[in-house]
Amino acid sequence: MPKSKICIRKMCFSVETVKRLSLYLRDLRKLAKKKIELISSNKITQLLNISPAQFRKDLSYFGEFGKRGVGYEVKKLIKKLEEILGINKEWRIAVVGVGRLGSALLRFEGFSKFNIKIKTAFDISKKKVGKVINGIKIEDVRNLERVIKKEKIKLSLICTPPQVAQDITNRLVRAGIRGILNFAPVALKAPNNVFISNVDMACELERLIFLLNNER
Amino acid sequence: MPKSKICIRKMCFSVETVKRLSLYLRDLRKLAKKKIELISSNKITQLLNISPAQFRKDLSYFGEFGKRGVGYEVKKLIKKLEEILGINKEWRIAVVGVGRLGSALLRFEGFSKFNIKIKTAFDISKKKVGKVINGIKIEDVRNLERVIKKEKIKLSLICTPPQVAQDITNRLVRAGIRGILNFAPVALKAPNNVFISNVDMACELERLIFLLNNER
DNA sequence: TACACTTTGTGAAAATAGGAACAAATGCCA
DNA sequence: TGGCATTTGTTCCTATTTTCACAAAGTGTA
Numbered sequence: 001m002p003k004s005k006i007c008i009r010k011m012c013f014s015v016e017t018v019k020r021l022s023l024y025l026r027d028l029r030k031l032a033k034k035k036i037e038l039i040s041s042n043k044i045t046q047l048l049n050i051s052p053a054q055f056r057k058d059l060s061y062f063g064e065f066g067k068r069g070v071g072y073e074v075k076k077l078i079k080k081l082e083e084i085l086g087i088n089k090e091w092r093i094a095v096v097g098v099g100r101l102g103s104a105l106l107r108f109e110g111f112s113k114f115n116i117k118i119k120t121a122f123d124i125s126k127k128k129v130g131k132v133i134n135g136i137k138i139e140d141v142r143n144l145e146r147v148i149k150k151e152k153i154k155l156s157l158i159c160t161p162p163q164v165a166q167d168i169t170n171r172l173v174r175a176g177i178r179g180i181l182n183f184a185p186v187a188l189k190a191p192n193n194v195f196i197s198n199v200d201m202a203c204e205l206e207r208l209i210f211l212l213n214n215e216r
Numbered sequence: 217m218p219k220s221k222i223c224i225r226k227m228c229f230s231v232e233t234v235k236r237l238s239l240y241l242r243d244l245r246k247l248a249k250k251k252i253e254l255i256s257s258n259k260i261t262q263l264l265n266i267s268p269a270q271f272r273k274d275l276s277y278f279g280e281f282g283k284r285g286v287g288y289e290v291k292k293l294i295k296k297l298e299e300i301l302g303i304n305k306e307w308r309i310a311v312v313g314v315g316r317l318g319s320a321l322l323r324f325e326g327f328s329k330f331n332i333k334i335k336t337a338f339d340i341s342k343k344k345v346g347k348v349i350n351g352i353k354i355e356d357v358r359n360l361e362r363v364i365k366k367e368k369i370k371l372s373l374i375c376t377p378p379q380v381a382q383d384i385t386n387r388l389v390r391a392g393i394r395g396i397l398n399f400a401p402v403a404l405k406a407p408n409n410v411f412i413s414n415v416d417m418a419c420e421l422e423r424l425i426f427l428l429n430n431e432r
Numbered sequence: 433t434a435c436a437c438t439t440t441g442t443g444a445a446a447a448t449a450g451g452a453a454c455a456a457a458t459g460c461c462a
Numbered sequence: 463t464g465g466c467a468t469t470t471g472t473t474c475c476t477a478t479t480t481t482c483a484c485a486a487a488g489t490g491t492a
Contacts, residue, residue, distance in 0.1 A: 005478085008430055014479070018426050022419040026401060040439065048403050052439095053481055060441060068440040069488035085422050086429030100323055104316035110401065114422060154428060155421075179424035181417070185242060185326065187264050195427045197420045201397070203238040204413045205371075206301050206330060208395035210234050211411045212370060213302030214224055221448090230449070256469060268469095269451055276471060284470040285458035 013061045018085075020058050023048055025081040031074050040071035092119040094153050094177075096168050097160035098128050098138055101183055105157060106133045119151055144168075148175035155179045162186040169196075229277045234301075236274050239264055241297040245329075247290050256287040308335040310369050310393075312384050313376035314344050314354055317399055321373060322349045335367055360384075364391035371395045378402040385412075 005012050027047060031039055041052040059065055062084050066072045082088045091114075095102050098121050106121055122141040123129060129140045139147055148156075156177050158165050165184035172180065179195045182188055185202050221228045243263060247255055257268040275281055278300050282288045298304045307330075311318050314337050322337055338357040339345060345356045355363055364372075372393050374381050381400035388396065395411045398404055401418050 006427070006430065012478095015423060016479080018423045019419050021426075022416075022422040023403065025422075026418070027403070042439080047405075051481065053442095053483095054479095056439095056441060057480080064441070066440050067488065068486065069438045071439065084426070086425045087422060091425055100320035101317075104320045107316055110418065111421075114418060114425070116421060116425075155424060179428050181420055181424060187239065187243075189263075193431075195424050197424055199415055199417060199420055200238075201415060202242070202326065202330060203235050204397055204415055205327075205332060206238040206241075206303060207231060207234045208371060208397060208411050208413055209302045209307055209330070209332075210237075210300070211222070212395050214222065215409075232449080258469080267451060269453095269472095270449095272469095272471060273450085280471070282470050283458065284456065285460095285468045287469065 008061075011061050013058070017058045017061065020050060020054070021081055021085060023050070024055065024058070025078065025085065028074055028078045028081065032078060037074055038071050039074055039077075041066070044072075087115045090115045090117055091155055092117050092151065092153050093155040093157060094119060094148060094151075095121040095136075095157045095159060096123075096141065096144070096172070097158060097184075098123040098125075098133070099159060099161075102157075102159035103133055105159065106136050116155075119153055120147055122147075141168075144171055145175040148172065148177060153177065156181070158182045158184055158188075160184055224277075227277050229274075233274045233277065236266060236270070237297055237301060239266075240271065240274070241294065241301065244290055244294045244297065248294060253290055254287050255290055255293075257282070260288075303331045306331045306333055307371055308333050308367065308369050309371040309373060310335060310364060310367075310388075311337040311352075311373045311375060312339075312357065312360070312388070313374060313400075314339040314341075314349070315375060315377075318373075318375035319349055321375065322352050332371075335369055336363055338363075357384075360387055361391040364388065364393060369393065372397070374398045374400055374404075376400055 004015055006015065006018070024044065027044055028039070031044070041055045045052050045055045063080070065077055065080050093116055095105055095118055098106065102121065106118060111118065118136050121133070121136050121138045122144050123138050124141045128138050131138050154177060156172050156179070158168055158180055160168055162184045165182065165186050166188055169180060169188045169190055173190055173194050177194065180188065180190065180197070182196060182198045185200060188196050190196055220231055222231065222234070240260065243260055244255070257271045261268050261271045278296070281293055281296050309332055311321055311334055314322065318337065322334060327334065334352050337349070337352050337354045338360050339354050340357045344354050347354050370393060372388050372395070374384055374396055376384055378400045381398065381402050382404055385396060385404045385406055389406055389410050393410065396404065396406065396413070398412060398414045401416060404412055406412055
């Protein structure tokens with residue numbers, strides 16, 4: 001499988017670049033909080049374990065944001081990154097599966113920083129349907145297609161058991177979803193124009209165990 | 217920063233290889249459940265969006281596990297992968313921070329598949345300390361070092377607010393922890409001999425938003 | 433203005449990862 | 463047994479990613 005590449009402005013870069021942009025943005029926000037106005041590529045990458053050249057090259061795909069001999073204006077760069085990432089406008093998302101993880105996510109306040117608003121949630125259990133968590137009403141999963149279409153939601157989190165995740169994916173795609181963040185431990189299939197990203201605790205833990213187990 | 221590499225048996229491979237091993241293992245277990253005894257590199261990678269050559273190369277770092285003209289014995293390969301990953305023996309871990317995510321993890325049954333046992337949990341809140349969730353007693357975070365050392369725990373999950381995650385990391389390292397799975401949205405610093413892995417919802421979501429925002 | 437310092441942006445080089453392709457090994461069937 | 467069909471393990475080549483290194487551009491000072 002070829003690594004996915006992204007091409008805009010006649011240049012191509014990898015998804016890794018995009019992930020790093022998020023990291024930069026997070027650190028820049030911290031700096032802004034500390035009232036730091038100017039930062040060099042050297043300083044900002046010291047904390048992140050990324051090389052300064054990488055930082056500069058990542059940004060270079062999108063334009064010139066620094067001033068030679070000076071560095072980068074923190075506030076300005078934050079604005080630019082928010083623009084590049086697309087989080088300068090609100091994104092409404094759905095959560096499918098209101099188990100322990102799903103309900104933790106419904107209550108998670110951190111999303112608003114990225115202009116993400118959980119608009120609706122779905123579950124199959126009679127007990128949960130109709131309940132309201134953190135202002136979000138839990139809908140019957142049978143109405144998934146209808147609600148997603150009506151609300152024109154384009155992004156969804158999947159927090160269901162792995163056995164039903166693929167079925168949910170198919171239904172989400174049919175309903176017009178274009179991006180899925182999958183927490184279920186299963187590799188999902190979807191058309192090429194639907195982006196899937198996996199949060200996989202198992203893999204990460206196993207990686208750590210492998211490393212501890214294979215030292216020296 | 218150079219990409220981290222792992223070298224054993226005179227060969228070097230990337231952490232990506234290790235992550236893929238986890239994916240292979242997961243699929244092999246599914247096949248075993250379906251009573252499938254033999255599988256080819258072609259078949260198993262079809263589901264995973266990985267090339268057969270990649271699969272074979274990943275395995276080749278650790279030995280020869282297939283039979284030419286035939287394929288791989290599912291059960292045998294599962295055993296081998298468990299051995300390679302180090303999950304053939306029990307790993308006891310700690311969870312620091314019993315908020316919504318932390319308590320969801322304490323109740324998560326999926327760990328046992330990887331021979332992972334949450335041995336202890338820590339929190340700062342008086343309300344939570346002493347409570348037992350899913351058989352796991354919540355300890356006062358002030359006793360972190362003592363308990364970790366006494367129980368000889370080597371792996372920990374961090375589910376605290378980001379502001380305290382670095383301080384917790386420092387204390388865990390002092391107590392002898394060798395691997396950390398970090399859920400807090402912050403880049404943690406630790407000595408080179410301590411492995412850190414991040415589960416970063418924010419980055420993943422931002423990546424999806426970027427992709428949706430930059431189509432065509 | 434001249435000169436010494438910084439720091440960016442970027443083309444070129446180095447390092448890394450991925451994939452095609454094929455010899456070697458195995459099974460099957462006539 | 464011989465020939466054909468599979469499929470692995472591995473080499474070599476290609477593509478991608480990261481880093482190096484330096485010109486260009488800006489600041490500060492005398």
